[in-house]
Amino acid sequence: MTARIDNETDLIQTYLAPLAAGAPGAFGLQDDAALISPEPGTDIVISTDPVRAGVHFLESHRAGDIAWKALAVNISDLAAKGAKPLAYTMALAFPDAPERAWMQSFADGLRAAQTEFGCHLIGGDTDRTSGPLSVSITAFGSVPQGRMVQRTTAKAGDHIFVTGTLGDAALGLALHRDPAFLSRELSSGNRAFLSGRYLRPSPRVALAPLLLSCASASLDVSDGLIKDLGRLAAAAKAGVAIRFAGLPLSPPARHMISAAPQFTERIVAGGDDYEILFAVPPGRLETMRGIALAIPVQITEIGRLEAGGGVTLLDASGQAMHLGGGGYDHFSRVAR
Amino acid sequence: MTARIDNETDLIQTYLAPLAAGAPGAFGLQDDAALISPEPGTDIVISTDPVRAGVHFLESHRAGDIAWKALAVNISDLAAKGAKPLAYTMALAFPDAPERAWMQSFADGLRAAQTEFGCHLIGGDTDRTSGPLSVSITAFGSVPQGRMVQRTTAKAGDHIFVTGTLGDAALGLALHRDPAFLSRELSSGNRAFLSGRYLRPSPRVALAPLLLSCASASLDVSDGLIKDLGRLAAAAKAGVAIRFAGLPLSPPARHMISAAPQFTERIVAGGDDYEILFAVPPGRLETMRGIALAIPVQITEIGRLEAGGGVTLLDASGQAMHLGGGGYDHFSRVAR
Numbered sequence: 001m002t003a004r005i006d007n008e009t010d011l012i013q014t015y016l017a018p019l020a021a022g023a024p025g026a027f028g029l030q031d032d033a034a035l036i037s038p039e040p041g042t043d044i045v046i047s048t049d050p051v052r053a054g055v056h057f058l059e060s061h062r063a064g065d066i067a068w069k070a071l072a073v074n075i076s077d078l079a080a081k082g083a084k085p086l087a088y089t090m091a092l093a094f095p096d097a098p099e100r101a102w103m104q105s106f107a108d109g110l111r112a113a114q115t116e117f118g119c120h121l122i123g124g125d126t127d128r129t130s131g132p133l134s135v136s137i138t139a140f141g142s143v144p145q146g147r148m149v150q151r152t153t154a155k156a157g158d159h160i161f162v163t164g165t166l167g168d169a170a171l172g173l174a175l176h177r178d179p180a181f182l183s184r185e186l187s188s189g190n191r192a193f194l195s196g197r198y199l200r201p202s203p204r205v206a207l208a209p210l211l212l213s214c215a216s217a218s219l220d221v222s223d224g225l226i227k228d229l230g231r232l233a234a235a236a237k238a239g240v241a242i243r244f245a246g247l248p249l250s251p252p253a254r255h256m257i258s259a260a261p262q263f264t265e266r267i268v269a270g271g272d273d274y275e276i277l278f279a280v281p282p283g284r285l286e287t288m289r290g291i292a293l294a295i296p297v298q299i300t301e302i303g304r305l306e307a308g309g310g311v312t313l314l315d316a317s318g319q320a321m322h323l324g325g326g327g328y329d330h331f332s333r334v335a336r
Numbered sequence: 337m338t339a340r341i342d343n344e345t346d347l348i349q350t351y352l353a354p355l356a357a358g359a360p361g362a363f364g365l366q367d368d369a370a371l372i373s374p375e376p377g378t379d380i381v382i383s384t385d386p387v388r389a390g391v392h393f394l395e396s397h398r399a400g401d402i403a404w405k406a407l408a409v410n411i412s413d414l415a416a417k418g419a420k421p422l423a424y425t426m427a428l429a430f431p432d433a434p435e436r437a438w439m440q441s442f443a444d445g446l447r448a449a450q451t452e453f454g455c456h457l458i459g460g461d462t463d464r465t466s467g468p469l470s471v472s473i474t475a476f477g478s479v480p481q482g483r484m485v486q487r488t489t490a491k492a493g494d495h496i497f498v499t500g501t502l503g504d505a506a507l508g509l510a511l512h513r514d515p516a517f518l519s520r521e522l523s524s525g526n527r528a529f530l531s532g533r534y535l536r537p538s539p540r541v542a543l544a545p546l547l548l549s550c551a552s553a554s555l556d557v558s559d560g561l562i563k564d565l566g567r568l569a570a571a572a573k574a575g576v577a578i579r580f581a582g583l584p585l586s587p588p589a590r591h592m593i594s595a596a597p598q599f600t601e602r603i604v605a606g607g608d609d610y611e612i613l614f615a616v617p618p619g620r621l622e623t624m625r626g627i628a629l630a631i632p633v634q635i636t637e638i639g640r641l642e643a644g645g646g647v648t649l650l651d652a653s654g655q656a657m658h659l660g661g662g663g664y665d666h667f668s669r670v671a672r
Contacts, residue, residue, distance in 0.1 A: 025379075030571070031487045032413045032555055036380045043361075044380060046370045046459060048425040048474055054466050077368045089384040091472060123382060130390050131467010136427060138384060138474040151367045219368055235366070 004097040008126055011098070015107040016090075016121060023087060023120035034089055034123030042142040044086075047077035050136035058176070059132070063102045064109025065199040066135065071113040073222065074139035076203035076274040080220040082149040082211040083141025085119035091136040093129035117205055147212055152235035154217035154279035160232075160240060160303045161288075163204045163275045165250040166225055170270020171263060172198025185259035190252035197250075201274035206295050211278060214288040218278035224269040226323060228277055230311045236279070239308035244268070245316050248300040265323055268313060279305065340433040344462055347434070351443040352426075352457060359423060359456035370425055370459030378478040380422075383413035386472035394512070395468070399438045400445025401535040402471065407449040409558065410475035412539035412610040416556040418485040418547040419477025421455035427472040429465035453541055483548055488571035490553035490615035496568075496576060496639045499540045499611045501586040502561055506606020507599060508534025521595035526588035533586075537610035542631050547614060550624040554614035560605040562659060564613055566647045572615070575644035580604070581652050584636040601659055604649060615641065 005011045012029050020026035025035035038044055051070045053059050075085050090110075098106075114120060119139065172194035175186075186194075203220075211218050217236065221228045225247070233240050249257075249267065257264045280288050292299050313321045341347045348365050356362035361371035374380055387406045389395050411421050426446075434442075450456060455475070508530035511522075522530075539556075547554050553572065557564045561583070569576050585593075585603065593600045616624050628635050649657045 033417045034382045035484050038374045044372045048427050049461050050427045081369045091384050091386045125385050136472045148371050
């Protein structure tokens, strides 16, 4: 027999209130509103990025993974702004009364994520929907007053960096859709790595001090490098040429695209990376390199903004590579 | 021919960015995050209350009314906490690419509401869903530090007040579901009044100064007086007896329930009032009455918290009235 939760108070008090324990502005999730008491001299940075079954995750995903990712995509936006995570609110809409085991796994995933990212649940809402499961998180972080790192403030001449490795999540999604595919080519360890990068992204919250002191602009890579780099460059009224061979790729990703070159484009256009793409003016490069040594996040320079426009991707012989897509667009496609 | 918007940038820049004009933390809706710069000595109060077609509104509602209500339900939560509205973020999920005329009407409704309530759009997200239209607003307000009026802090002996009139919205919904019903009994002016109270609730933001200086506890009436009063009383470990004849009813509501007494229960259990229910300790009564004279909101005392528990509703002869329901619960029912 499957136990389902048919009472909102039970759902909140049994599964969600423990995630708010110790957060003073949460009022035990018993009020209609939540509270943030900002430290003097700080601004509050806000990200709101709902996820929905069929668009941002698959119904078949485990509840703990859904919860982790729902929070991670918001914390990633905060991290890209140089913000320190503080708290989040969450609105859940269920197509059916959730099963207890599912809800416990969801709460466990959320606890693991909020512990990792350093924030607490402080409020929200639960109700029912005739549509798919949706998890709408709004996350709050703090930055020193007036110091939020914007997306649109880079300039021609700035150097472009990206954290971590690119394309792992997009390749992980491809494996999820067709688990048998490439099973001969890819070791189980490599498959687990790519799948993990898709299901449980790691927002780069450790990068905040570096961004705050050195970055002229920053955003997270959620729709693919080409599309997000295009946004950063366009706002700077600049262009950029990137060598594919110079992009940071994980060993499993290199392995997969050498076995199946048709997946190469996903490295730069697949989305879901949740790495941070940022610009550094020449005068801040040396300081940035010093801070980078103290931060446990891999950082790779991938190009430099120049007069002109557009993003060009170059192959090993210096020729422009043709891309069919151009990044993932949640608005024009309902399901991948 | 119906023009549809199939491009997210077009949707944001044409219809939403104008709602963010002049708000410094909105960055023209071109960043992934929004910013609030809190005034020194203030806390930020947060409400997050998504609305969804089929649960909180009907597909047949006009876009401008949907927009108004989506914002109003959140501002009402802020108002009940004594907060001054500052800003909001909004995540929209569309089942189909929206029509331009629909989107214009939606933006117009939002503009009217944010002007009325005194806040701006500062960020959000748009995407597509396989489910019904959903509008997820998170609203932000400010209160003097440490002064947010909570729900759970009333005490036995406190006097209970409610703003405005009760039941209008629930009766308005009944008329929406069956427009022909009662058309002989109710004038078109009365029908328009009740319908307007359902479609375009007026959050009581003007009440903030009174709540901050005199209320021991407060919440908005969104699930019906009985249910919400039950929450306030239960948290105070107290009970309360209310005379039905002493409740504030509008003339159209009195007219409708005298013509159709079967709707009487909706006055106290129908929900969607968005009035404010608050408790005042005896020692603050005189101050409260003074402030009330300066505030353009009707305030009615409806009872007093006593030792014991539960909410009792009394008829004209002092007998307890029996209620079938007990307030509206979005969690256990998908559509009304």
